[in-house]
Amino acid sequence: MAVCKGCGVTLQSTDPNAIGYTPKEGSEYCQRCFRLMHYDDLTVSMRTGIDPDQIIEQIAKMDALIIYVVDLFDFEAGMIPGLARKLPDKDILMVCAKRDILPDTLNHEKVARFVFARLKELNIKVKGLVLTSKLHSEGIDDVKEAIRMLGHGRPVVVMGRANSGKSTLLNNLFGQNILTSSRFPGTTLEMNQIVVDGITYIDTPGIEIENSLLMDVNESDLKTILPYKTIKPQIFQLHGDQSFAVAGLARLDLMECDHAACVWYLSDKLQVHRSKVQAADELWRKHYGELFSPVPLEENFRVSTIRKNLSKMDIVIDGLGWASVSGQISTISVRAPKSVNVTFRKAML
Numbered sequence: 001m002a003v004c005k006g007c008g009v010t011l012q013s014t015d016p017n018a019i020g021y022t023p024k025e026g027s028e029y030c031q032r033c034f035r036l037m038h039y040d041d042l043t044v045s046m047r048t049g050i051d052p053d054q055i056i057e058q059i060a061k062m063d064a065l066i067i068y069v070v071d072l073f074d075f076e077a078g079m080i081p082g083l084a085r086k087l088p089d090k091d092i093l094m095v096c097a098k099r100d101i102l103p104d105t106l107n108h109e110k111v112a113r114f115v116f117a118r119l120k121e122l123n124i125k126v127k128g129l130v131l132t133s134k135l136h137s138e139g140i141d142d143v144k145e146a147i148r149m150l151g152h153g154r155p156v157v158v159m160g161r162a163n164s165g166k167s168t169l170l171n172n173l174f175g176q177n178i179l180t181s182s183r184f185p186g187t188t189l190e191m192n193q194i195v196v197d198g199i200t201y202i203d204t205p206g207i208e209i210e211n212s213l214l215m216d217v218n219e220s221d222l223k224t225i226l227p228y229k230t231i232k233p234q235i236f237q238l239h240g241d242q243s244f245a246v247a248g249l250a251r252l253d254l255m256e257c258d259h260a261a262c263v264w265y266l267s268d269k270l271q272v273h274r275s276k277v278q279a280a281d282e283l284w285r286k287h288y289g290e291l292f293s294p295v296p297l298e299e300n301f302r303v304s305t306i307r308k309n310l311s312k313m314d315i316v317i318d319g320l321g322w323a324s325v326s327g328q329i330s331t332i333s334v335r336a337p338k339s340v341n342v343t344f345r346k347a348m349l
């Protein structure tokens, strides 16, 4: 049976509600890909439908150069626990995609230092690192060069979390839009092999971003939550106790601030509401789901609290973005949906 060129699924013409459906015999793309590509319309959600362990197991068996794609904006979510153990002795080229989402003021060296430090902590060894952006195909020539140096004629497998930008990267390498890309996690559904200029490329289904906010919101809210252009940091000077509500998705309380600042890195479509901590509970109750929206699907929040122990720290909420705090602050409390990972790290920028 033929497979869909966009997502790799086996094509079928019998069940319009199942994946792989195409009304036209002989089409190259399934209806789902066609509608995603031309109308930005998701007919069948596959956000939770793919077994991530199975994907990594399959990749582990391949004699291939692995391109591991991480979304620079959602970097923590891109880190896959146990990856070093699951893919031992593999040649891995890391590609940090969506460089254009981070502010232009940020230099490559700084990002590279940050990425290498995180990889070291996770014991993930890579042969190289390239930062890319789909805008102006930034970094694409470097990826091609790395494939020449490291590929040794083997297939090139592109792996990473759902929505990290794998299919977009491949389209950029091909110089044409063959694969389906969309903001909906779970766009690519099967291993999808494409031969271009004598090199075999394999696009893979994204590894589920299970502890990300992207899994815990209505798919219609992804348009609001995911940044699609360079983020403009939102800077706040802090005095006393300060609280920030990001829509109805998360809240950050910063206690005893003095000469302190908080910078939010978020989609510009998300509103940040600042108040005194004292007033924050009341405001949250009053505005939740109205002014403070979107809200998560599971309205089950958890609070994580730490003492501020680094001069400049990021509080990262997977799928949403992060706040960078500096100056004197005694404690930091984050309220985020229970299923969503919150990371406290040394500041990225």
Ligand SMILES: Nc1nc2c(ncn2[C@@H]2O[C@H](COP(=O)(O)OP(=O)(O)OP(=O)(O)O)[C@@H](O)[C@H]2O)c(=O)[nH]1
Pocket: 097, 098, 099, 100, 101, 132, 133, 134, 135, 160, 161, 162, 163, 164, 165, 166, 167, 168, 169, 180, 181, 182, 183, 184, 185, 186, 187, 188, 189, 204, 205, 206, 207, 227, 228, 229
């Ligand atoms: N701004 C920007 N957006 C990007 C870039 N690369 C990918 N995207 C966007 O990120 C979203 C996901 O891209 P895909 O290429 O479909 O991601 P994927 O990793 O193949 O996703 P799955 O198939 O679901 O695993 C799409 O909306 C892309 O347009 C980039 O460099 N810059």
Ligand SMILES: [Mg+2]
Pocket: 166, 167, 168, 180, 181, 187, 188, 203, 204, 205, 206
């Ligand atoms: Mg894809």
